[in-house]
Amino acid sequence: MAKALNQYLGKKLKLIRQDNGWSLDRASSETGVSKAMLGQIERGESSPTIATLWKIAGGFHVSLSQLIEPHPVEDEGVVFRWADNLRHQPASDDMLVAPIFPYDDRYGFEMFELTLLPGYERLSEAHETGVVEHVIVTGGKMDVFVNGEWLELQEGGAVRFAADRPHGYRNLNSGSATFHNLIYYSSKNKTEFG
Numbered sequence: 001m002a003k004a005l006n007q008y009l010g011k012k013l014k015l016i017r018q019d020n021g022w023s024l025d026r027a028s029s030e031t032g033v034s035k036a037m038l039g040q041i042e043r044g045e046s047s048p049t050i051a052t053l054w055k056i057a058g059g060f061h062v063s064l065s066q067l068i069e070p071h072p073v074e075d076e077g078v079v080f081r082w083a084d085n086l087r088h089q090p091a092s093d094d095m096l097v098a099p100i101f102p103y104d105d106r107y108g109f110e111m112f113e114l115t116l117l118p119g120y121e122r123l124s125e126a127h128e129t130g131v132v133e134h135v136i137v138t139g140g141k142m143d144v145f146v147n148g149e150w151l152e153l154q155e156g157g158a159v160r161f162a163a164d165r166p167h168g169y170r171n172l173n174s175g176s177a178t179f180h181n182l183i184y185y186s187s188k189n190k191t192e193f194g
């Protein structure tokens with residue numbers, strides 16, 4: 001699984017970088033990820049963390065999901081997805097990521113199922129202006145960092161927040177926590193994704 005992810009990511013990153021006409025130097029300064037690391041990722045030799053994937057997505061102004069896998073097959077407007085078949089665990093991360101509905105320009109959002117293993121904590125940098133996250137806890141309990149404080153959410157709890165400012169997720173419990181995250185990209189920056 002991890003190997004397939006690395007290979008897809010490597011090809012995709014190289015393609016996106018070439019589409020932008022960016023050198024590795026330029027890509028490094030735009031994403032904040034070292035040139036050496038970007039080179040390793042492009043060759044499929046590195047298993048980047050989700051934090052690194054987010055930096056790459058942000059620097060290139062692309063959605064996270066398109067770095068993970070191709071668009072799902074659609075049959076007459078219908079797409080079936082099953083999280084059990086989609087979960088990836090990026091390297092050295094205590095987080096599992098399932099891109100349930102990858103970003104699609106027609107709809108302007110991407111939707112993930114995310115699983116936080118016990119002890120996971122991450123503060124996320126601000127996304128692009130206008131990006132809004134919808135977090136819905138489907139199993140266990142977790143904390144979400146919004147407006148400068150940690151908010152506890154139990155199964156069934158949900159929060160929507162402006163994600164163009166710092167935010168975060170953590171699981172201080174002994175069991176894992178699972179949530180759906182619907183990330184909406186405003187129509188203003190929508191066309192940059194695709």
Ligand code: MN
Binds near residue numbers: 124127133163
């Ligand atoms: Mn975020």
